[in-house]
Amino acid sequence: MLKSITKEILLHSYLNFRLLGINTATMSLEQAKQVAAYKAVDEFVTNDCVFGVGSGSTVVYAVQRLAERVETDKLKVICIPTSFQAKQLIIKHKLTLGELETNPQIDVTIDGADEVDSNMILIKGGGGCLLQEKIVASCSKKLIVIADYTKDSVKLGDRYKKGIPIEVVPMAYNPIKNKIITLFGGEIKLRSAVAKAGPVVTDNGNFILDWLFPNQSLDWQKVNTTIKMIPGVVETGLFINMCQKAYFGQPEGNVIERSASI
Numbered sequence: 001m002l003k004s005i006t007k008e009i010l011l012h013s014y015l016n017f018r019l020l021g022i023n024t025a026t027m028s029l030e031q032a033k034q035v036a037a038y039k040a041v042d043e044f045v046t047n048d049c050v051f052g053v054g055s056g057s058t059v060v061y062a063v064q065r066l067a068e069r070v071e072t073d074k075l076k077v078i079c080i081p082t083s084f085q086a087k088q089l090i091i092k093h094k095l096t097l098g099e100l101e102t103n104p105q106i107d108v109t110i111d112g113a114d115e116v117d118s119n120m121i122l123i124k125g126g127g128g129c130l131l132q133e134k135i136v137a138s139c140s141k142k143l144i145v146i147a148d149y150t151k152d153s154v155k156l157g158d159r160y161k162k163g164i165p166i167e168v169v170p171m172a173y174n175p176i177k178n179k180i181i182t183l184f185g186g187e188i189k190l191r192s193a194v195a196k197a198g199p200v201v202t203d204n205g206n207f208i209l210d211w212l213f214p215n216q217s218l219d220w221q222k223v224n225t226t227i228k229m230i231p232g233v234v235e236t237g238l239f240i241n242m243c244q245k246a247y248f249g250q251p252e253g254n255v256i257e258r259s260a261s262i
């Protein structure tokens, strides 16, 4: 019985891939991102909606799918970006660009994540875009995460080993670093740029600290509030009680869904 259900799921996934033009023989991480992104867009984007566009490599597929749907289904969608990258994607695909000033309420935001734990707590900001992402998510009726299977964790830190990104005002990075270590322990790295000497500078002109937290059983709500109270901290990459649903693309091509119990 179980065998035939599994077989049916695989066949269904295979047929979906063929329809999406995905080669099932070479399912890669990128394709796992793509199936999750396409599914989320197909389920959540409707005509006349205000849509929050997340940041990162998985979101590229969501915008691709959105552009296809806008074209074929003649959908009217206003897109609110969460970063410079997201804005460029919206422009590239000739979608309608909006802003929070004129569209303060967003129907649904689809965004990536660096890790999602079993309580739907997210680590975000691996690409340095956490501040605008959190603002846009906070203005959204729904935040939907799209990710490949490597982001699906039980506890934060199970799979994402780079720590929790924290966006800080540049002049305060060193005292903030010391304060977090005194409060909670662990190790903190000022994120360095790759094609530039010195630190990463965010879309908002700030620095990013990556906090390698000392244990996985911390009270994340408390940690988030405490860190946010340190002067000079702009935002943390901990997204708590914000995400309603996550889609994880699998190596076999199916998509596993997880919903929040809130």
Ligand SMILES: O=C[C@H](O)[C@H](O)[C@H](O)COP(=O)(O)O
Residues within 6 Å of the ligand: 054, 055, 056, 057, 058, 059, 111, 112, 113, 114, 123, 124, 125, 126, 127, 128, 129, 130, 133
């Ligand atoms: O700062 C970047 C964002 O939080 C991304 O959404 C997150 O890093 C996931 O990105 P990707 O889809 O590239 O793994």
